[in-house]
Amino acid sequence: MKQTLNGLLFLIIFSLFGIQCSFLKEDRSKENHWENPVPIDLEEIVNRGFIRAVVDNSSVSYYIYRGRRMGYEFEMLRNLANNLGIKLHLIVTPDIGEAFKLLNTGKADIIAMNLEITEERRVFANFTKPMGQISTVLVQRKSNNMVKDYPELQGKEIHIRKDAVYRDQLTSLQELYEIDLNIIEDDEDAENLVNRVVKGEIELTILDKENALVNATYFDNLDVDLEISPNSDVAWAVRKNSPNLENAINEWILKRKKSGYFNMIYAKYFQNPKNSYFRNNSPFSSLSGNTISPYDDLIKKGSETLGWDWRLLASLVYKESGFDTTATSYAGAVGLLQLMPVTLERFGVDNPNDPIQSLMGGVNYLKYLDKFWLERIPESNERIKVILASYNIGHGHVEDAWRLAIKYGGNPQSWESIAHFLKLKSNPDYYRDPVVKSGFAKGHLAVNYVADVMILYDSYRVLINP
Template sequence: MFDICKEQSRLGGSQRMKKTVISLLLLLVFSIFGFQCSFLERTENVEEDFWENPAQLDLDEIKKRGFIRAIVDNSSTSYYIYRGRRMGYEFELLKNLASTLGVRLHLIIKSDIGEAFQLLNKGKADIIAMNFAVSEERKKFANFTVPLGSMGTVLVQQKRSDALTKPIELEDKTVFIQKDAIFKSQLCSLQRNLGISFSIIEEKGDSDYFINRVVKDEIEYTVVDKVVALVNSTYYPDLDINMEISPKEDVAWAIRKNSPLLEEEINKWIKSKDKTGYIRTLYAKYFQNSKNSYFRTNSPFSSLAGNSISPFDDIIKKGADNLGWDWRLLASLIYKESRFDTTATSYAGATGLLQLMPVTLERFGVENPNDPLESLMGGVNYLKYLDKFWRERVPENNERIKFILASYNVGHGHVLDAWKLTRKYSKNPQIWNDVSHFLKLKTNPDYYLDPVVKSGYAKGHLAVNYVEDILILYDSYRVLIEP
């Protein structure tokens, strides 16, 4: 957490060793009891300069691969799962941005800001969408977009007769904050300006985590963005969020320094969405509609409050056991098909949780498609049939699941055609990436009229997107919902 002092480099051999020992002792003390800003001001970062040579990756490469990777955190204002649906202020902004860029959105969920900057510079992510207050220190790690808005910060404590009302009352107190957040420098400025001393303890975790610790009386004080505090105070009425730590300042997203085309395109998008009022509307949805926010974040079907995806989790788990799948993968398929609506009926006549056509319902013994368990098990039996169909052709389980999902969407005959084309053109028919290429080509008469093709024309690109949608959703379920 802490580094060796700058003066150390000017010491002689024995002095340097003595200084190192002292610093290590200080590290132990402050790791246990927190730190004060006077100590931090004499230190510098001696970690590897991961930001010096960022990965060479800009907008052209992102468009070529077809998706953009963004880092968000799992919080009531950024990104979470509610009744199977992905939600959050940052998520909806990013989804709109990806659509504007003509690419798909892949999310990376992190609360560790330092790790997020490392992933960005290593080329493992393209944007950090965490609404950063821009500081000179952070400009060392990345470039920042034009502002998406502004946020202030407040102290969060419980409502008590001895609750703090003025910053000067922080004297000798201990404040817990998110590691690598801007709150540290704000608190240090407060100490300098007021001439007071208090301890600051940095830990990993997002703002919701620290607020929950205050609610549970595990810690007395934390500091978070004011809008996050306001959202949490709607469903934790015993929170006191009245003390301002820092007034409003602009917040932005981070991008790699050597991605000027991406930066330019994002800035153009932000200005456009700000002009149309889209950002303000989205802000109101998540930060100003406290009633809706309360229900979304406190529902047992929210990844923030419970560990359930839908009211049908128990029977989904039963079906997944029968199928040999992770139940969260089956839940992802069901959400994609019906949004967990047992009465849903498609324009083509498909019904039930897994949207089975009448001929399939009859084939797999489903008499009442509106009965959740009966409908689900009919779909599971169909998935088992598809698994058996592909098992010898695609022995590896993780790859075979993609073939099964595509077959569920477009029919296994069309996927088999793509599999045959893959063999014909000397690609690997056991790898979905190769087969999906030819499935997308089934809109082209040069391919769907090929003699090896038996099922003819198909909008294969829709099936490929269908598979990716389910796997992206599954990835979120897997990270946010326990098995």
């Protein structure tokens, strides 16, 4: 009996130890993602055709305003991607720790979150040349009991963004002035914390000075005078094993600084607080509302007819007209969905400037295209991209690419394969092929068009609730 109990006890201890070891190994593998970052550098990124950057949904970084993608970091990232000749894909998260994990596991290539360069962060990634400098300030409501000097922070509760450098800055103040603080790290972006201060839900937070000054211009009850830390360099982060990407970004930074581009973007977002106020507080901004355009209800109704996510249809409308009912293209396309005269007549649109007629005419055309491709491409996600290309260039040209995919051993049910042959329709070896009925086409423009709509849809899907 004793032997049995000893054996059982051994098994229990062994099992617990084994489980503990497995947890430790799992935790260690999760924690040490930076020790063996995925080997992806500039060449792989260019061959892939797009670069992935981590941003957060804030007026400094990235947001949607009236359907348009905006933000200080976003505009610079877009310029960099254009300079590299590739597309820009964005990943939105307020979690800085998660951003470093995304970087080192190969799910992102750049962290563009206005990061202060610190020795602790250098363990996780390399930093580019400085993009600029920032200082940090205390954000509080104006009152007779405001904190005006560091000793007055004694016993205060300060909410800060998780994984930000603000904890270290506050810890230094505690040691220097021998005060006690209750520092609470929240899983929220800085601007949400500011809004909570404004509403009186929390008393204090910390924010970058430039962003704090913008907020103070449109929230009269905010005080941002007490500096927590002086100016320090901020930069983007890249994987340690991506030297070519790092060098390319550094070259781009030097050139853009010399050209005055950085100063221009800085002025746009930080030196015109009135514009910032309207962008940040508009119901058509992802920072304060959940509306893309004045035509959202109409777009939602049209998307129900199509069976699409309404944000996808909104992406198409923005790509076509920027939500301008009077928009007219050089080719004569008009209205929200830029229909040509022959299409207007076919789908019963009498007044293309009427948003209801224009949008529903476009929706009916999209329904026709969906029916045209349904049996050939049953998978809806693949078919949607083919429909978008057909909407842009005409389904005859896309059908040619579909036939070429069949003839040359491609996958005629895959957008990637159809897109490959669509781009080849500017090559006489292909547009003169006997299976081609519609002749020459600048197919690469249609492929880029689909990519643009889908990238915008990804942004709407992340920042705008369904």
